[in-house]
Amino acid sequence: DAGVIQSPRHEVTEMGQEVTLRCKPISGHNSLFWYRQTMMRGLELLIYFNNNVPIDDSGMPEDRFSAKMPNASFSTLKIQPSEPRDSAVYFCASASSGAEKLFFGSGTQLSVL
Amino acid sequence: GIQVEQSPPDLILQEGANSTLRCNFSDSVNNLQWFHQNPWGQLINLFYIPSGTKQNGRLSATTVATERYSLLYISSSQTTDSGVYFCAPLTGGGADGLTFGKGTHLIIQP
Numbered sequence: 001d002a003g004v005i006q007s008p009r010h011e012v013t014e015m016g017q018e019v020t021l022r023c024k025p026i027s028g029h030n031s032l033f034w035y036r037q038t039m040m041r042g043l044e045l046l047i048y049f050n051n052n053v054p055i056d057d058s059g060m061p062e063d064r065f066s067a068k069m070p071n072a073s074f075s076t077l078k079i080q081p082s083e084p085r086d087s088a089v090y091f092c093a094s095a096s097s098g099a100e101k102l103f104f105g106s107g108t109q110l111s112v113l
Numbered sequence: 114g115i116q117v118e119q120s121p122p123d124l125i126l127q128e129g130a131n132s133t134l135r136c137n138f139s140d141s142v143n144n145l146q147w148f149h150q151n152p153w154g155q156l157i158n159l160f161y162i163p164s165g166t167k168q169n170g171r172l173s174a175t176t177v178a179t180e181r182y183s184l185l186y187i188s189s190s191q192t193t194d195s196g197v198y199f200c201a202p203l204t205g206g207g208a209d210g211l212t213f214g215k216g217t218h219l220i221i222q223p
Binding site for chain 2: 033035042043045048056059089091093100101102103104106107109
């Protein structure tokens, strides 16, 4: 199994640009999570999906952030427009069912200049 | 939401030493997981342990749900054990997201 796959690994962009992060969960997993990690706030849950349906997006910072899961094997997290304070590592994770072990991707290091 | 407190925040040990990391949480849980974030940033799931004790090689974990704490034991530490150890409990059911503690930063010196 290839594990959770995220792309890109690194993204450097300028303030105001649109950023799209991508995630492919482990095949057969029906729950997908987006986390953000910063030194100040640690690991924060942004949004999670169950069976491709967004269940809780209360962690999404503001309307500039949006996430989609068009099918069981793909999800995107979009930031538009991006701001320097969005700089962080964004992790995608998946699990086989509600309360099972969580597996993380390698993360996307985002730098907004 | 649930409050998670991990201790100690930082720990420096010599290779071969044993250590115990603690996680206290504020509510009853039906899921608790331990993760290791290595120096390259990768998050590895160590244990899924809502209650009881589990062992995996030199690592073991115990969760006493009634007293709202979990312990991670590392024996015969190796330099590759360095990194940050996170505890992540979950109070809800279904596909709710885990809440992460701030972690214990462990450095194993050769």
